[in-house]
Amino acid sequence: MNQAIAAALADEMHGDPDVIMFGEDIAAAEGPFKTSAGLLKSFGPLRVRDTPISEMGFLGAAVGAAATGLRPVIEIMFIEFIGVALDQLVTEAAKFHYLSRGTITVPLTVRGSVGAGLGFGCQHSQTLETWMYGNPGLKLAVASGPASAYGLLRSAIRDNNPVVMLEPRVLYARRAQMETGEDAVIPLGKAAVAREGADVTLVALGAMVPNALAAAEGAPWSAEVIDLQTLVPYDKEALLESVAKTKRLVTVEENPLTGGWGSEITSFVAGEMFGELEAPPIRVTCPDIHVPFGKELEQRYLPNPGYIAEQVGALLETGRRPPHWWEAYR
Amino acid sequence: MNQAIAAALADEMHGDPDVIMFGEDIAAAEGPFKTSAGLLKSFGPLRVRDTPISEMGFLGAAVGAAATGLRPVIEIMFIEFIGVALDQLVTEAAKFHYLSRGTITVPLTVRGSVGAGLGFGCQHSQTLETWMYGNPGLKLAVASGPASAYGLLRSAIRDNNPVVMLEPRVLYARRAQMETGEDAVIPLGKAAVAREGADVTLVALGAMVPNALAAAEGAPWSAEVIDLQTLVPYDKEALLESVAKTKRLVTVEENPLTGGWGSEITSFVAGEMFGELEAPPIRVTCPDIHVPFGKELEQRYLPNPGYIAEQVGALLETGRRPPHWWEAYR
Amino acid sequence: MTFLEHRRKLQTSRPARYEAMCEIRAFEDRAQALFFEGLVHGTTHTSQGQEAVSVGMAVAARPTDWVTCTYRGHGHALALGMDPSVVMGEIMGKRIGSVGGVGGSMHLCEVSVGLLPTFAIVGAGIPVAAGAALTSQVRGTDDAAIALFGDGAANIGAFHEGLNLAAIWKLPVVFICENNHYGEYSRIDLTTPVEDIAVRAVSYDMPGHVVDGQDVDAVSEAVGAALARARAGEGPTLLEMKTYRYAGHSRADPGAYRPEGELERWKERDPIAIYRTRLIEEGELTPEEAGDIEDRAARRIVEAEETAAGSEDATVADMFRYIYAP
Amino acid sequence: MTFLEHRRKLQTSRPARYEAMCEIRAFEDRAQALFFEGLVHGTTHTSQGQEAVSVGMAVAARPTDWVTCTYRGHGHALALGMDPSVVMGEIMGKRIGSVGGVGGSMHLCEVSVGLLPTFAIVGAGIPVAAGAALTSQVRGTDDAAIALFGDGAANIGAFHEGLNLAAIWKLPVVFICENNHYGEYSRIDLTTPVEDIAVRAVSYDMPGHVVDGQDVDAVSEAVGAALARARAGEGPTLLEMKTYRYAGHSRADPGAYRPEGELERWKERDPIAIYRTRLIEEGELTPEEAGDIEDRAARRIVEAEETAAGSEDATVADMFRYIYAP
C-alpha cells in the first residue's frame, strides 16, 4: 500500500504543479513508511520538503499555502501527533471557507498513519477518527488497502476542502495488483460494497475491512461487507440500501467502544429503520482501554476475524447483542 | 453559576493544601468569567497563578504537578483552546496511570467554558465533548447550573484521574439558592433525574438540561429529564432504568448532529433494549454547521425548548424520527 | 475610492496616512460605543492607540501580499482598504458584512485586499502567514506575507514553530508583534521573561528589531525594509512594535488593572497627535486641513454605520452556506 | 545493589560512573540485537554514544528529583538506577517490565528512582518537568526536576512554552537538550537555523550553556551547577549536550543518511573510551580493573536478559489494569 500512496502522490503532482508535499523525513528519507519514495527525485526540493518537528507549524503553513493557491499534502507521521496541532486543522482550516464567505478554499490533504498491530505502544497505535469526525468543514477518508489508498488519496488531493486521509500502518506492506490512473480514482463520500450478502451488513473502515471480509468468508451466514471509505461525509444511501436488504447491521471498528464512529452509524440506522430491523445494530470494537504493547495482547485488543464472526453469529442466532469479549475482564 | 464555581474551588482549596490553580487571567483578574473571585486573595500567589498564553505549556505543567503530588485545577478559557494542547491531556495525562503500572495518578482537573449563545462566533462557541469522550483514562463532566457546577467540580478535584469539567458559558450568570458543603458534592459517573416522567426519556447535558426541562414543562406528554452530569463514564444503569419505564429516548445535545455524544447514548440504548422501544431513539442537536454569529441565528442554531418539544411531540405522535428543522435548508 | 486607489494614496501621501489613522480611531470609538450601548451582540476588541501600526503596515505592503492578523483586526482591515461599512456590517451581523454577518467582530476577511480570515485563536495566524509566503516561494513570485500578532502571542508554541519554519525555509514573511504591553488583563512582564520580544529572533537566526509603534513613518519604513528583504529571498524578519491599547482588552474590560498614569503617559505619545504635529511642522498640512481630514474621517464612519445599520440581517439560510467548498 | 546505593556510588566513585556507562552500552547493544534478530516486537531507540549524558545527569541528580525523558530512555533509566532486567522485561513485554510489559521500549517508568513515564511524543516531557518542579516550589522543598529531550524537540511548541513558563515562574528545573545532531533521518542543520540550541535560552532570559556531552565529568558538573541554581530558587537553566548516536534513529533505520566519516569521527570521541583513558591516566583505574568492570557490566546485562526472558509474559488481564485510578 505504501507504493500505491507514492504513486497517487506522484500522479497528482504530475498533473498539477500546485500540489506540493511536506512533513517530517518525507523528502530525503522518502518517509518513515516509504510512502513518498521517488518524489523528491521527481519533483525537487521546492515541492517536496522535510520539516522541523513542529506539527502545529507545518500544518499551519499548509493551511496558509492552501488558502493562497497551492494544494499541499502533509504527512502526520503517527496520527497521535495531531494532538499538538488540532487547532490548525479543525478550528482554522475547516472554518476558513465559511469565514471567508466562500472566497477562500483550503484544498489541503492531511495524511496520517493509524492503528495498532505493529507493537508501537499506546501513544503510537490509535486511529483517532473521533477527534476529527464531529467537525463540520472537514472530510475524512480511510484507506483499506492499496487500491483504496490510491483512489481516495487522489480524490482527497483534488478536493477543495481540508481532507484527512488515514492510512492503517499494518497495511503499508500489503501488496496487490491494481489499476492506477483516472479510472482508479475513488470519489469521496461513497462507500464500496466489498462483498455482497443477504443476512447481515458489516460496515468497516481501514484495517477492519480485510478483517470483516475474512470473517465473512466461509461463514454459515451471508454477510454484505461495506467499506465505508469516507467517514465524513458518510454514505447514508449505501448504508440504508444494504440494511434494507439484510435487516441487520454490525459495525466493525478499530477504536475503543465508547464514542467511536460505530455509534454514529448504528444510531443513524437505528433512527431511520426503526421497526424494520431484525436484530439490534451492534458495534464490534476494541475495549475501552489503551492499546497494549506485546504481539499477542495487541492482537487480542483488535477485533480479529474470529471474534467478528463470533459476534455476528451470535447476533444472528439470538437476535440480541452478544456480550463483548472483555466483559469477563471487568 | 460562576459564584458556585468559585465557592467549590475555595472549599477544595481550604480542605486540601495540594489543590492549586492556574490559567490565563485567573488570579489577579479573578478569571474572565469571574469564576475565581477571591481565590488569589484567600490562597496567595503560590497557589493561584496567572499563566502566559500557552495552553500546551501550562496544561503540561499541570500534568507534571499532578503526577508528583499536587491537585492542580487549570482553566482553559474557551474549550477550543485545547486544540493547541490536546496532546497533554489525552496522550499524556490520560495514559500516565497505565504507563506507570498504577504507581502514578494524575489528579488533574481541566475546567473549560463551552457553548454558544453569547455571540462569540464560531471559534469560541463550541462544546467539543467529542474531542475528549472517546479516550480511556479521562473523565468528563458537564455543569448544568450552579448546584451541579459546585457538586461536580468538587468531585472532579478529588478524583484521582484527569477530569475535564465543562461549564456552559451562558449559565455563568445564572443565580440560584443552593447548598454548599459536603452534602452538595455530586459523585462522578451518576446521572440525575431532573424531572420524573412516564412517556419519554430526555437525556441532556450542560446548557441543554434547562432547555429540556423547559420543553417538558406544560407539554401534553410526560417527559423524564435526565441530566447526564458525567459523560465519561456515563451512567448506563440510570439510562436503562428510565427508558425501561418510558420506552422512548431522546437525547438533547449542543453539538452538530454527526459524531456527537448523542450517538453513543442512542446507540447504546438501541443495542441493549432492542424490541422494547416504542419509537426510534432520536437525537435533537444542532445542524452540521459552524456556530453562527448573530443573536437570532445563534438561537436558531441551538436546540431551544420549542424545537425540543416539537421533536418529542412528533416522535410520540408518529413513532418515527421527525425531520430535523434544517432539512429544509440543505 | 477603490482599495487600490486607497493603497496607492497611502503609499504616496502622508496626509492620506493621517486620514487613515483618524478613520480607524473614529471607527473603533464607535464600535466600542455600540457595544457599550448594547446595540451589538457578542464581544469586540478595539485598537485605539495602535493605529500607526495598521497604517504603517498597509503603506509598506503591496496589495498582492497576504496578511494575517487577530480578533483585534478592525484597524488592519480598514488600513488595507476594506470598506468601513463592511467591517461595521460584520460586527452587526449584516449580510453586507465582510463574512456575510455570520462571523462577528473577530472574523473579518477580504481576499481582494490580501486579508486572510482573521484569527480568534492566539498565535494561529503566524504559521498560516508562513504558508502564504510559501505559496510565493513555490510559484516564484515576489509577493510576501505579513503576520500581525500581540505580545501575548509570543509565548505560544505556534509563534516558535512558525518563526522556525519560516527561517529554515527562508520564507518571504514579516512577523510583526504589536507589543501593546498586555495580553488580556496581564501585563507582559507577568508572562514574559524578556523585555523585548524582538530578542527572540536570535533563536531563529533572523533579524529582530524594536520599532516605535506610535510613529507611522517608522513603522512603514521598518516594514518596508523587512518586506524588501523578504522579496529578495533573504528570509523572514521579526519586528516588534512598541505600542499601547487605550481601551480594555474587549467589550467587557474597563482596563482597571493598569497602573495609574500609564494610559495617560501613553496618550502623550498618541500616534495620531504625533503625526498631526509632524505634518503641520513639516508643512504638509495646515491645521485647517487636518481638521477637515478629521471631519471627513468621522463622517465616513457615521455613514458607514448608517449603511450597515440600514442593511439586511444575515439570514438562517446564510448559516448553511460555505460549510464545504464545491 | 539498591538504587540508592547505586546513586551514592555514582556520586562518590568515578569508576562507578565508568561501570554505569559500560552497562548502558552493553544493554543498548543487546537491545538492538534482539530487534535485529526479530526476537522482540515493535520498535526501539537506542543511545549508544550518549552514555555520558545519562550517567553525568544521574551523578548530579538527587534520588528525590524528578526526571522526564523520551522514547530514547533506556540509558537514563539505567543510570538512574533501574534494574536492567526491568528495562529489558518491558522491551520484551514481560510482567516484570517497568510498566508490566504493556508499554514497550518507549514507555519506562520508575517512581522510586524519580523517572516519570517516558514520552513517545516529541517535546511533551518538557512542560511536564516544569510541572514537577512546580510541586517542589509549592511545597517549599528543594527538590528539582530535569527534562531530557533531543535537538529535534527544540523546534516544537512545547519546548518554547515549557521554557517560558519555567522562566517566568522561576521553577527549579534543568532543561537538558541532548543534541545528537539528528532528529530521525534529518540532520539538525536542515531543520534548525541555529548552530547551538543553547542560544535559545536568551528568549527566556535564562542561562544557556553548551556542554561536551561526551565527557561524563563535564556533564555532571554542568548539571550539578544548574541544579544548585534551581534549588537556590534562581530558576531554570538550559544545557545543551553535544553528542552523537551511533545507531540509527530506531530499529528500522541503518543511518544511511549520515555523511561518510561522521560516525567514525564521533567514535574517536567515544564517551566510554575517553573516560577509560582519563581514569587510567589519573590513576583511578588500572587497565585490568577497567577490564573487570567491562566484564562485570556485560555479565550483568546477560543475566538481566536471562531473567527477563525467563519471566512471565504480560497477560490479557494486565491490559485492563490501571486505566482509571481508584
Ligand SMILES: Cc1ncc(C[n+]2csc(CCOP(=O)(O)OP(=O)(O)O)c2C)c(N)n1
Ligand atoms: C490559544 C488561545 N488562548 C487564549 C485565548 C484567549 N485570548 C484572546 S486574546 C488574548 C490576549 C492576547 O494578547 P496579545 O497577544 O498581547 O494580543 P492583544 O489582545 O494585546 O492584541 C487571550 C489570552 C485565545 N484566543 N487563544
Ligand SMILES: Cc1ncc(C[n+]2csc(CCOP(=O)(O)OP(=O)(O)O)c2C)c(N)n1
Ligand atoms: C510530536 C511528535 N512529532 C513527531 C514524532 C516522531 N518522532 C519520534 S522521534 C523523532 C525525532 C526526534 O529527534 P530528537 O528530538 O533530536 O531526539 P532523538 O531521537 O535524536 O533522541 C520524531 C520526529 C513524535 N514522536 N512526536
Ligand SMILES: [Mg+2]
Ligand atoms: Mg497585547
Ligand SMILES: [Mg+2]
Ligand atoms: Mg536528536
